[in-house]
Amino acid sequence: MTTAKRLPSPAMEAVLLRSNVPNLPSLIGEYADHSASTRQLSEHTVRNYINDLVPFVEYLDEQQTTNLNNVDRLFLRGYLASLITAGYSRSSVARKLSALKSFFRFLRQNNDLELDQVDLVTGPKKEKKLPAIASSHEIDRLLDEPNTATDSGVRDRAILEMLYGAGLRVSEANALDISDIDMTTREARILGKGSKPRIALFGNTAGKWLEKYIQEVRPKFSSRKSDSAIWMNQSGGRLSSRSIQRIVKKYALAAGLDPDFHTHSLRHSFATHLLDGGADLRVVQDLLGHSSPATTQIYTHVSAEQARKVYLNAHPRARKSRRTVKSRDSDE
Template sequence: MTTAKQLPSPAMEQALRQSDLPDISNLVRNYAEYISTTRQLTVHTVRNYVNDLAPLVQFLAEKEVEKLSAVDRLFLRSYLAWLISSGFSRSSISRKLSALKSFFQFLRYSGVIELDHTELMTAPKKKKKLPAIASSYEIDRLLEEPDTNSDPGIRDRAILELLYGAGLRVSEAYAIDISDTDLTTREVRVIGKGSKPRIALFGESASKWIDNYLKNVRPKFASRQSDAALWMNRSGGRLTTRSIQRIVKKYALAAGLDHNFHTHSLRHSFATHLLDGGADLRVVQDLLGHSSPATTQIYTHVSAEQSRSVYLGAHPRANKSTSSVKSAKQNSQKSNAPS
């Protein structure tokens, strides 16, 4: 259990000393005890919540607020504007507003305030991070990395081929049984998010390597013929998600790919390469198993970024400014002037 001695942090202690609010120190400590016991949060998480309240206590002191009941919507808007002007990142502001809401819920629950004006507060929208992807050339390098003269290498090549060829999540690839895979139709049945089953498609290359693995490697790894798992380790057990992640990471580093490249990067690359090749967004959505097109939409931004990069690098007039055109025209006029 979190104790008063463990909280708050030096930043919070300083903010509390500046505050004119009676009992604010006790309220913060009581809040920490409350979320620790009722929500079973760890000491580390509780400390983070309390630390994220420090700017609030500081702002209350600057505004000389003497009663928490005086915190209304106008004050909260001012606080949000102050956080933004203070240079906090969007994610940091989002955390601080989350702590603020939690604190005021506790104050209302405790009878300290009657109205909780934080309920309708919304944090600034976070910028969507574009997913890390690899070019088709980089994917080729990655796929060539496993030593296919060895049994683990054949298995690893088959895993990489399927992850990229079908755009699977690592959790989906991990759970595949032999009976889920049809090499003739090149289809695999997977269980996606929310336990939703779907049929994923894969290409000829993935089919070839999976067939090689099933015929020449898996029988050596399997300890029990009745074991249903498709991907097996050398001890005869199902390959874990962590093992699959390590496999991808190992070959990605060996291929010289970005150090942030991971299993989901293969899924990102799958989607982006389909869109670059002219695939319809709805089709990509279906292949990825997304329930909403909004989730798939981010890949169109990646494609657009790539298109812009290619255009700027390849089109002869992409980087020519108006001034350079005028300059060329003036030079031409000078050269044609009578001597």
């Protein structure tokens, strides 16, 4: 049995040795060559694509299918079901289906195979990953990390306070100008996603640090009155979104927070803590600038998950191991 010159997947080569589908080794080899040369994919990416086809080749063998033209929608649904039964996550199943669709498109374009049924099959919906958040105590630790005896420490403290206190996206914080802030009402004019304006509120603590930064530190970074940006670097330029992300990451690691904690986690924490405190979902939606309440709904799931963890850790009966409870009658 011959294979194409390029097949960077030992796992696939082993499976193909058992395959009864004529020319399948050469077809997969041609697809690998095409992906590397025409599509200019790296060898690592090509290997991943080929590896994602391994379960499909195994399923062909299990179903004793020797003709690829017999692969119809029903067959493909059975294949996807077998992946789920085998324990693959939804995202893995979706990725393997995507790889199969790419392979079948190649076969339609370059070989006498129809294989049009695969495009009619949709994969499982991706699982919604709950956003990383921090408890209020962890947020306190984070906010206390900057050394406010230094100018950059005051600026960084003000940035952290505003990100958490107003629930800002990093792009929104980066775009803030002096004229966007009203210290009297504790409001910030925000241009959100899709250039949608909104008013963000911030509390007294965030306001105190923001005012200290604007009055005492910002003039040292830039003395030009024409500079409109609030957040400045020490060279007098607007602080970039990437710089703000690095600032948050630095202090999050120093505070011992989850390694996955990032700038947007402050926004997640802002929303979750509001809901935990009894805020109405619609109000939180407006504060976040979400167009749909469905987008905000995920934070109710986070709160429920937190409530479950607190219950399991704190309630004395919840911590007891599950045991079979015998009735009194059974003891008599």
